Amino acid sequence: MTVVAWLEQVVAMGTDRESIESARRLFPATEKLSYFNTAAVSLGSTILRDAYTNFVAEWTENGLNTTRAEQAGENARRSFAKIIGARAENIALIPSVSAAAGLIASQFGIAERGENVVIGEREYSSNHFPWRMLERKGYDIRQTPFRNGGLEPDDIAQRTDGGTILIAYSAVQSASGHRSDILGIADIAKQAGAMTFVDGSQMAGALPVAPYLDSIDVFATSDHKFLLNAVRGVGYCYIRKSLQRRLVPTNAGWKAGAVPLESFFGPEMRLSQTASRFDNSLNWLAAIGDEAALSLFDRFGIDTVFNRNAELVNLLRDRLAEIGQQPISLPPVNQSTIVAIPLDDTDPTTLLKHLKARDVVCRARDGNLRLAVHFYNNADDIDRLVGALKSC
Ligand SMILES: Cc1ncc(COP(=O)(O)O)c(C=O)c1O
Known part of the structure; x- marks a missing residue:
């Protein structure tokens, strides 16, 4: 739209x-x-304050209720999915945008001749530094200059070719508010056979994402801006279903298990069949906060x-x-x-x-x-x- x-x-x-x-x-x-x-x-919000206060009081009186906190994480995952028009099974719980970018960057091996990544020159560092690390593996990191405070598809197209493995950009630029042409960039990526990584920090909770979701491979955001939990601690990473099987959950721990609370020890490794196999261990307090903060979207x-x-x-x-x-x-x-x-x-x-x-x-x-x-x-x-x- x-x-x-x-x-x-x-x-x-x-x-x-x-x-x-x-x-x-x-x-x-x-x-x-x-x-x-x-x-x-x-x-x-008072909703957030009350959720934190009650949880800490309960923790102080009776010990930490980890099951309750894990459930809060699941409720937050569902609420976030609804806000961006996704299915909860395609959302991973991550600590930050840079962690999501790191997860994706870790998928790429040593570059073959001509392989490259296209990024924005003045992107927020969480969506810039992780890709720069790929220079060490031989990728050509092509930085696209900004026009009017953001990225224009024409400029991205000029730097994209058959060797482009990924195009990374912000849905909305932090410093200028420039909103990217997600559909235009998706077309360029499709022609090149490249993956798209979208930093959604300034879009999620502020503007509709649903109309664009089919044109995005990975969409990551933290919770502290328009998603209403300023102390942060939980982030969300939508991963297109067809892409999930191709990605290795390089950060997997117990939380990535099919049943996390039954996945503490080996020798088996039964990973979740959904995007939760890319989950990181939760900040439980933040999960309680996000559950409350995100409930406001449904409420209004x-x-x-x-x-x-x-x-x-x-x-x-x-x-x-x-x-x-x-x-x-x-x-x-x-x-x-x-x-x-x-x-x-x-x-x-x-x-x-x-x-x-x-x-x-x-x-x-x-x-x-x-x-x-x-x-x-x-x-x-x-x-x-x-x-x-x-x-x-
Ligand atoms: C565009 C953008 N991306 C990402 C972030 C945050 O990144 P991270 O979650 O890695 O701290 C911010 C602000 O905090 C931002 O403005």
């Missing part, structure tokens, strides 16, 4: 205002802060969250235009829930201090003022931001 089609759907469906505005009340910091920093870490409706985000980002762009602030110019298909304004000569420290003094929270990234909206924002937040920017 293009952004234009998505926006048309938003207008057609409207937004369930009452329930989505009640969502804001679950994030107490919204009472005092206008928070535009979800692209770094999300706000905490996954599409309602996405629709609200579309509405908010449009409002943000309109209001910035009214005061003459010019974000990086991106066609609608490349827009996301992150809006980046080039800082040029503005000193980021002074600007962020000015905004913070007015209870507006955001970050500067890679030469841009980065503003991210999520469904707990509202028009008052945007008013406050605009007022603060005007008074600079």
Whole structure:
């Protein structure tokens, strides 16, 4: 689905205002802060706080309930799958994006002549360093320059050929909000017979992934941004079913077993038949947190969250235009829930201090003022931001 089609759907469906505005009340910091920093870490919800508090209290009183924590991991896996439109059996629980990239990078042996990997020049390091390691095995790592803060299919196509084994990129770029043309890149990869690795950290929970999933081989994300568990500890890795059999679960331990709690000792190795054979051992506390955090998507409706985000980002762009602030110019298909304004000569420290003094929270990234909206924002937040920017 293009952004234009998505926006048309938003207008057609409207937004369930009452329930989505009640969502804001679950994030107490919204009472005092206008928070535009979800692209770094999300706000905490009372749902998350209660889940942690209750689990720690129970642990303190009665000992740690590992079965309960493992179950929380399974519930979180299911919720995540639903958010991106996947089946839970195709999701592995991983600690981080870099761990998922490392798992994929570890699959490749010594390069044959001409074999190469195509990546983005200014990708977030978790989706850059793991591929650079493949230089040691003789792969030519082809770095694609960014245009408008992101990767354009034409530039990727120029660097891709029959020797390309993998194309790795972010669904949405962290510093600029540039949203990649997933379908366009998938076509290039298909022609070359290359695998695609998509860093979904700035897309999962913010925007619909389901319409693109068939065009992605591997989609990895951590939980601390739009998936609402800022202390992090669990990540998710979708692996296309047909690819799973070809991959070796190089990190397999007990958690990758067919029945993890019965897989502590050898001599047998009975691995799971699903993507959970790529699981890493869980951070149990984080699993409890993710179970609670991700339940919010179901509670308010996954599409309602996405629709609200579309509405908010449009409002943000309109209001910035009214005061003459010019974000990086991106066609609608490349827009996301992150809006980046080039800082040029503005000193980021002074600007962020000015905004913070007015209870507006955001970050500067890679030469841009980065503003991210999520469904707990509202028009008052945007008013406050605009007022603060005007008074600079
Ligand atoms: C685009 C992007 N990828 C990945 C990450 C995180 O990577 P990891 O899970 O390896 O810490 C971030 C931010 O934390 C990010 O912005």
